[in-house]
Amino acid sequence: LTLEGDSNDYIGKGLSGGKIIVFPSKKATFAPEDNIIIGNTAFYGATSGSAYISGVSGERFAVRNSGADLVIEGVGDHACEYMTGGTVIILGRTGKNFAAGMSGGIAYVFDEFSNFPDLCNRRMVELSTVDDAVEIEFVKDQIFRHVELTSSPLATSILLDWDRSVSKFVRIIPTDFRVVLETQKRMIASGLSKEAAELAAFEEVTA
Numbered sequence: 428l429t430l431e432g433d434s435n436d437y438i439g440k441g442l443s444g445g446k447i448i449v450f451p452s453k454k455a456t457f458a459p460e461d462n463i464i465i466g467n468t469a470f471y472g473a474t475s476g477s478a479y480i481s482g483v484s485g486e487r488f489a490v491r492n493s494g495a496d497l498v499i500e501g502v503g504d505h506a507c508e509y510m511t512g513g514t515v516i517i518l519g520r521t522g523k524n525f526a527a528g529m530s531g532g533i534a535y536v537f538d539e540f541s542n543f544p545d546l547c548n549r550r551m552v553e554l555s556t557v558d559d560a561v562e563i564e565f566v567k568d569q570i571f572r573h574v575e576l577t578s579s580p581l582a583t584s585i586l587l588d589w590d591r592s593v594s595k596f597v598r599i600i601p602t603d604f605r606v607v608l609e610t611q612k613r614m615i616a617s618g619l620s621k622e623a624a625e626l627a628a629f630e631e632v633t634a
Contacts, residue, residue, distance in 0.1 A: 429576075436466035436485070442473035442495050450481035450577040459483075460500040460519045460581040470497055473513065481577035486522065489515050492532060498573045500581050507534050507599070516569050518581055526552045526599055534599040535566050537585065543597050553605060557596045566596065607632050 429448045439447050451459050464482025471487070473495035483501035490505070493512040504522030507515055511531040518537045526534065527548040535557060536543050544554060557563055567589065574582045585592045610628035611621075619627060 433463075433482070434465040434469075437468050437471065438465050439470035439473055439476075439478055439495075440468070442470055442476045442478070444476045446476060447478040448480075448576045449478075450579070458581075459579065467503070470495060473497075479573045479576045481573070481579040481582075483519065489513075496569065498569050498582075500579065507532075510534070514565075514569075516566060516573075518570070518573075518579075518585060521546050524548050529599070530601050531604045532601075533604075536597045536599065537592070537595055538597045539595055547599065551603075552599050552601050555598045555600075557593060557598045562598070563593060567593075603632070 428445070431450060432452055434449060449465055451457070451464060459482040462482055463485060465480055465484045467485035468487045468490060469484050470478060470489045470492055472491045473489070473493070475494045477496045478498070480499040484499055484503060486503035486505055487508060488499065488502040488506040489497055489510055490508045492507070492510045492515065495513045497513070498516045499518070501519035502517055502521050505524045505527060506521055507526045507529050509528040510526070513532045515532070515534040517534065521536060521543060523546050525547045529552055547554065557566060570582050570586055573579055574586065607628050610631055611624045614624035614627050615621060
C-alpha cells in the first residue's frame with residue numbers, strides 16, 4: 428500500500444505481511460520530519476511486514492510490535508511500548524516514555540540533539556551505540572530503502588553524511604533479549620543449527 432497524503436489512527440494495526448509506504452503530497456511545502464503524517468497507535472500489534480513513513484506519528488507508535496520492520500522520521504509519547512520483536516528505526520525526535528515494557532526486538536533512534544536518554548523508559552532496556560558491522564549495514568540498508576520509497580529529504584541527508592550520522596544512532600534493546608541473542612550466537616558458533624540454538628538459548632536463559 429502506497430499512500431501519498433496522511434493517515435488517521437491505527438494504520439498498520441495487526442500488519443502481518445506486505446509493505447506500507449506513506450509520504451506527503453508532492454505539492455506539500457512543509458518538512459515531513461516536523462509534521463504529523465500518521466495518527467496514534469499506528470502498527471499496533473504488527474507481526475510481520477514492513478513500513479516506511481516519511482513524517483511523524485502520533486502517540487503509541489509500534490505498541491506490541493512483534494515482528495514488523497518499521498522506519499519513520501519521528502514519534503510521539505509511549506512509542507515501542509510492550510514491543511516484543513521486530514525492528515524500529517526512528518530518524519528524528521521521540522516523545523517521552525519510549526520503550527516502556529519493551530521485552531523484545533530492537534529500536535534505533537537517530538539522536539541528533541543527544542536528549543533521547545531522558546525520554547526513554549530504561550527499566551527493561553539498555554542503550555548503546557551501534558558498532559556491530561552487521562547492524563550498521565542493516566540500518567543503512569533500511570534507510571536507503573526508505574529514501575527509494577519515499578524520497579525523504581531527511582533520510583537522504585543522513586546517508587550523505589553517514590560517517591557522522593552513524594555515531595548519532597542509539598540502539599535500544601531489552602536486557603533479557605540481548606542475553607538471549609548473545610547466547611544464541613554462542614551456540615550457533617559451537618555448531619548448533621539456528622533452530623536448535625534458539626531452543627537451547629531459551630532453556631539456558633530461563634533456567
